[in-house]
Amino acid sequence: MNDRPMGDQVLELDDVSFRRDGREIISGISLSVKAREHWALLGANGAGKSTLMALCGAVNHPSSGTVSVLGERLGRVEMKALRRSIGHVNPRHQILAPLTIRQVVLTGLTGSNELSPRWEPTHAELAKADALVEQFGLAPKAGLRWPTLSQGERGRALIARALISSPELLLLDEPCTGLDIAAREQLLETIDDLAYTHPRMASVLVTHHLEELPATTSHALLITAGQAVAAGRAAEVITSENITAAFGHPIDVEYRHERWTARTGRSSRHGSHRRHAEEVAVP
Numbered sequence: 083m084n085d086r087p088m089g090d091q092v093l094e095l096d097d098v099s100f101r102r103d104g105r106e107i108i109s110g111i112s113l114s115v116k117a118r119e120h121w122a123l124l125g126a127n128g129a130g131k132s133t134l135m136a137l138c139g140a141v142n143h144p145s146s147g148t149v150s151v152l153g154e155r156l157g158r159v160e161m162k163a164l165r166r167s168i169g170h171v172n173p174r175h176q177i178l179a180p181l182t183i184r185q186v187v188l189t190g191l192t193g194s195n196e197l198s199p200r201w202e203p204t205h206a207e208l209a210k211a212d213a214l215v216e217q218f219g220l221a222p223k224a225g226l227r228w229p230t231l232s233q234g235e236r237g238r239a240l241i242a243r244a245l246i247s248s249p250e251l252l253l254l255d256e257p258c259t260g261l262d263i264a265a266r267e268q269l270l271e272t273i274d275d276l277a278y279t280h281p282r283m284a285s286v287l288v289t290h291h292l293e294e295l296p297a298t299t300s301h302a303l304l305i306t307a308g309q310a311v312a313a314g315r316a317a318e319v320i321t322s323e324n325i326t327a328a329f330g331h332p333i334d335v336e337y338r339h340e341r342w343t344a345r346t347g348r349s350s351r352h353g354s355h356r357r358h359a360e361e362v363a364v365p
């Protein structure tokens with residue numbers, strides 16, 4: 083949207099709070115995301131991750147504090163126009179019409195969930211949609227219609243849709259939900275590849291599961307009950323101590339081969355579940 087110099091802020095939240103129905107859902111969160119950074123937003127169910135993403139995606143205004151997206155301050159800019167410059171992959175995105183994958187990708191240009199009969203894509207836009215369909219391994223299925231697609235194919239199609247407007251900011255809200263382990267790994271590889279195919283783009287990815295963090299994750303913000311627990315470089319933030327605090331439960335975090343895993347200790351009250359299962363199995 084703006085012709086800003088390299089290294090500039092893509093997203094800046096300053097002491098942001100968000101209230102609904104007399105309740106503070108987000109409290110005093112600050113966040114600064116620069117071009118080329120890939121942030122993870124981690125927190126338990128109900129911590130406020132989607133609410134925070136709605137602020138980052140220019141869907142909602144903060145109740146207090148300031149949010150600037152791509153150099154534009156929310157409250158001083160037309161939100162709909164700003165949203166077209168942000169790639170927002172939202173699990174609640176609904177596609178009701180039986181569009182083909184190629185058509186779904188094209189709806190990213192109009193920011194809608196249907197193709198407008200009055201809108202005709204240019205040759206360049208059609209070529210870009212086809213290139214994205216190819217990049218996301220969907221070319222053999224480009225003509226298939228949305229209701230027939232698997233969860234993994236839909237996930238990849240929605241990321242391609244978000245990228246067609248060449249956004250400087252990509253927001254991914256739980257992109258791995260509902261995927262089997264192979265589909266999850268393929269999607270994470272696709273997300274990792276974006277660091278090479280879209281090198282300037284910044285991203286924020288929401289998940290509850292450390293196993294769903296792409297290897298290219300560079301930074302993390304941990305939240306609990308709408309407040310920041312820790313923020314900064316992923317290697318320093320995604321630790322057993324911080325994750326335990328964010329989720330309110332003892333969790334061991336391991337980092338190997340550029341990926342994170344989490345394990346939680348079980349209560350010794352019932353002894354080993356495996357031993358119990360073996361005892362039950364022996365006649």
Ligand SMILES: Nc1ncnc2c1ncn2[C@@H]1O[C@H](COP(=O)(O)OP(=O)(O)OP(=O)(O)O)[C@@H](O)[C@H]1O
Nearest residue numbers: 102103107125126127128129130131132133134290
């Ligand atoms: N418009 C709203 N009005 C009232 N309460 C809301 C509204 N939106 C969200 N909430 C509440 O704010 C809290 C945070 O919701 P949010 O969806 O942001 O959490 P989350 O971290 O994304 O959760 P999950 O991981 O379960 O998706 C929840 O308790 C939710 O019920």
